[in-house]
Amino acid sequence: MPIPVGINGLGRIGKMVCLQMLAQPDVYSIKAINATSLNATEISDYLTYDSSHRYDRSVCKNVEIVNDSLVRINGNEIHLFKDRDARNLKWRSVGVQFVLECTGAYLTTEKGAMHDVDYVIMSAPPKDPDITPTFIYGVNHEEYRGQKIVSASSCTTNCMGPMMKLVSDAFGVESVNFTTIHATTGSQSVVDVINKKNRTHRSIINNMIPHSTGAAKSIFRVMPELSGKVWGTSVRVPCINCSLLDINVTCEDKTANLEAVKDLLNKHELFGEVYHLNEKMLTSVDFMTTTTPTILDGIASMDFKPGSFKLMLWYDNEWSYSAQCLRIMKSMHQHNRHVERSVRGRVSPKISPNNSIVNLASLNGVARELNPAKILNLDSKLALKSLKLGGKNVVARFDFNVPVNNGKVMDDFRVRASLPSINHILEQKPNRVVLVCHFGRPKGKDKKNSVEFLVPILAGLLKREVKFLPDGVSQKTVDALAAAKDTNGAIYLLENIRFHAEETKFDPESDVSKMYQSLGDAMIADCFGCVHRNHMSVCHLKGAGKQHGYGFLIEQEVEAVSTLLRSDGKKVLGIMGGAKIADKQPMIECLCKMPSTRIFVGGGLTRGFDKFMPSTPHSVILARDAYGAADFESPATYMPDIAKTGGGGFDCGPQGLRDLMAMIDAADVIFWNGCLGVIEDPRYRVGSAMIVDYLLAQTGKQIIIGGGETASLFAGKEAEHIYLSTGGGALLAHIQSSVLGTPTVPGLAPFSL
Numbered sequence: 001m002p003i004p005v006g007i008n009g010l011g012r013i014g015k016m017v018c019l020q021m022l023a024q025p026d027v028y029s030i031k032a033i034n035a036t037s038l039n040a041t042e043i044s045d046y047l048t049y050d051s052s053h054r055y056d057r058s059v060c061k062n063v064e065i066v067n068d069s070l071v072r073i074n075g076n077e078i079h080l081f082k083d084r085d086a087r088n089l090k091w092r093s094v095g096v097q098f099v100l101e102c103t104g105a106y107l108t109t110e111k112g113a114m115h116d117v118d119y120v121i122m123s124a125p126p127k128d129p130d131i132t133p134t135f136i137y138g139v140n141h142e143e144y145r146g147q148k149i150v151s152a153s154s155c156t157t158n159c160m161g162p163m164m165k166l167v168s169d170a171f172g173v174e175s176v177n178f179t180t181i182h183a184t185t186g187s188q189s190v191v192d193v194i195n196k197k198n199r200t201h202r203s204i205i206n207n208m209i210p211h212s213t214g215a216a217k218s219i220f221r222v223m224p225e226l227s228g229k230v231w232g233t234s235v236r237v238p239c240i241n242c243s244l245l246d247i248n249v250t251c252e253d254k255t256a257n258l259e260a261v262k263d264l265l266n267k268h269e270l271f272g273e274v275y276h277l278n279e280k281m282l283t284s285v286d287f288m289t290t291t292t293p294t295i296l297d298g299i300a301s302m303d304f305k306p307g308s309f310k311l312m313l314w315y316d317n318e319w320s321y322s323a324q325c326l327r328i329m330k331s332m333h334q335h336n337r338h339v340e341r342s343v344r345g346r347v348s349p350k351i352s353p354n355n356s357i358v359n360l361a362s363l364n365g366v367a368r369e370l371n372p373a374k375i376l377n378l379d380s381k382l383a384l385k386s387l388k389l390g391g392k393n394v395v396a397r398f399d400f401n402v403p404v405n406n407g408k409v410m411d412d413f414r415v416r417a418s419l420p421s422i423n424h425i426l427e428q429k430p431n432r433v434v435l436v437c438h439f440g441r442p443k444g445k446d447k448k449n450s451v452e453f454l455v456p457i458l459a460g461l462l463k464r465e466v467k468f469l470p471d472g473v474s475q476k477t478v479d480a481l482a483a484a485k486d487t488n489g490a491i492y493l494l495e496n497i498r499f500h501a502e503e504t505k506f507d508p509e510s511d512v513s514k515m516y517q518s519l520g521d522a523m524i525a526d527c528f529g530c531v532h533r534n535h536m537s538v539c540h541l542k543g544a545g546k547q548h549g550y551g552f553l554i555e556q557e558v559e560a561v562s563t564l565l566r567s568d569g570k571k572v573l574g575i576m577g578g579a580k581i582a583d584k585q586p587m588i589e590c591l592c593k594m595p596s597t598r599i600f601v602g603g604g605l606t607r608g609f610d611k612f613m614p615s616t617p618h619s620v621i622l623a624r625d626a627y628g629a630a631d632f633e634s635p636a637t638y639m640p641d642i643a644k645t646g647g648g649g650f651d652c653g654p655q656g657l658r659d660l661m662a663m664i665d666a667a668d669v670i671f672w673n674g675c676l677g678v679i680e681d682p683r684y685r686v687g688s689a690m691i692v693d694y695l696l697a698q699t700g701k702q703i704i705i706g707g708g709e710t711a712s713l714f715a716g717k718e719a720e721h722i723y724l725s726t727g728g729g730a731l732l733a734h735i736q737s738s739v740l741g742t743p744t745v746p747g748l749a750p751f752s753l
Helices: 012-022 040-048 155-171 215-222 258-267 319-343 413-427 454-462 475-484 511-517 552-565 581-592 654-666 686-696 708-712 728-740
Strands: 003-008 028-034 063-067 070-073 076-081 098-101 119-122 149-151 173-183 209-211 230-237 243-251 275-278 294-297 308-315 393-398 432-436 466-469 490-494 522-526 547-550 572-576 597-601 620-622 626-628 637-639 669-673 702-705 722-724
Touching: 003 012, 003 319, 012 028, 012 040, 012 319, 040 063, 040 070, 098 319, 119 319, 155 173, 155 215, 155 243, 155 258, 155 275, 155 294, 155 308, 155 319, 173 215, 215 230, 258 275, 258 294, 258 308, 393 413, 413 432, 413 454, 413 522, 413 552, 432 475, 454 466, 454 490, 466 475, 475 490, 522 552, 552 669, 552 702, 552 728, 572 581, 572 654, 581 597, 581 669, 581 728, 597 654, 654 686, 669 686, 669 708, 669 728
Parallel strands: 003 028, 003 098, 028 076, 098 119, 119 149, 173 230, 275 294, 393 432, 393 522, 432 490, 466 490, 522 547, 572 597, 572 669, 597 620, 669 702, 702 722
Antiparallel strands: 063 070, 070 076, 173 243, 209 230, 243 308, 294 308, 626 637
């Protein structure tokens, strides 16, 4: 069945995608077009004639005007809207599933959501790049995971991105600088006009006009590994269409050369669709109406020194870019259809707690009082809001250990969670702030675990320059900071603290520990995700004449745990999931000791649960049914009784979900740690996703989500009644120490009363 599409805006890109979709009626079905200045009587001529492109006019030959708001083109009915306000466009009413947003007026997720439709694809870079994801076919389209509102980036980035991916994957990239020699666009003026913002107010007819380009920034959104390595500019030239990208590349692999690039390009599976090679003496007009966005001109390109070369890339900035937008839409549609087929017949969306057979009355248990002395109280004098940091050299430890896949940050939640503390420090006007963090578990210095990739992310979020300290805790760093003589709140990011063995093998008397203390005269910790580790940067805060304290995140996390522990007679529900029962057994036993607490156990924890806990506590309910298979390649099957099948499946079944919903309804305070299925596979994400939606709909309850993958389920779905913790293991360790009365976790000990 063709993809049902709506087009918002019938300017240059809107017209190009329209023509290309009309030529592929078996793939796309245009259901509606919103064009405020185009009448039904004008649409035939508008689509038939064009000053730039050579295309088959027969695709728009048979145009029948039904009425002012409906036309038929080659028998396909297309509704015509004329409204500038997306909120008034009834896309769903005419069967539209995808909207190609081609007006340039709805370039944020917030604005894109005004369209009443399932999916929106922006034909321009987003104005909220930290929120709206960007996908380019041939670069990162395979990373799409069902997002509703996306950007297809720019025409220039769609030309550069595929080539940079090809070169980066094969040879590694040290640096790139480029100039895009760009054809004129509709935003320019035919004659000179008054405009002091840029030079494009001058006439397009007889000028070459230096101009800016967003491609240098947009490329980082699809290839984070190029962050800090790409610089570019543009020149507008008096050509009606087709542009030329002049790229100078220096590779890490010094054997790289132009012939090797040509060979890779010719053998690439996307050659002819995304890539092409020109070896003829052609000019810009010869590339008009081409569909491949990355055409290497083998004659104009050249080698420099070993590992360094110039690439000249042609692209039709209208037609090939429009083809890329359609490819992204098609790949999104195929992904979503695959997911739909995979989960079809799984869990009914009408599941409710009404069919639960859990006897909630039998789970009430005995109300036990938790010794208040075991609940951690932080020293308020050490709280960040109580510290005076003006004129200080501040060292602040955070947890920026974000998930990264193929060089792309998948979730920056931990970085964003640190912003209140960082901004508060900066508001007090310190001399400087050195941000300290770790990434991964490196053994010594390892370039792939460098934290330098965080510099542009932090700079973008803080809207301030962030300087990198590549030598970590060293005399070079100490000398560099001393030489800078900062007095105006300079921000530095220290190289991965775990590059030093002394970080994890903490000895306060070691030379590295003493040097770490010398980096500042005020030491702040706000790395809750690390507080269960006895590490140097987490625990080594106190020093002669130095201030030390904890940030807002630690304060919030400790308060969230206090809410759980000081339940004051409220009914508590612990939802425990995950893959290994050995990891969660201590926490389950801990929850069993808490007053008025019930526990639901799902996910892989049900597998072999009886071996770890032969006598299941009366307050624990196990998920009894599941969906699973012998392996992930096999179709998902329903397992009505896990006990009889000899182990847990890959996702919670409908009866287990009903039981859990009933327990949620009966609870006042809810703590969830561990997914209920293998959420990386869309087929087995369903149960966890349904519980997320069920929790979001709750009112009058306090809900704590225990970090890690569980928190990732709530990405973009934050709610006031749900607290998302940044620390999985740290949160569990802190709860266990509080309930069992064991020593306070190392990273919180310096702040406890």
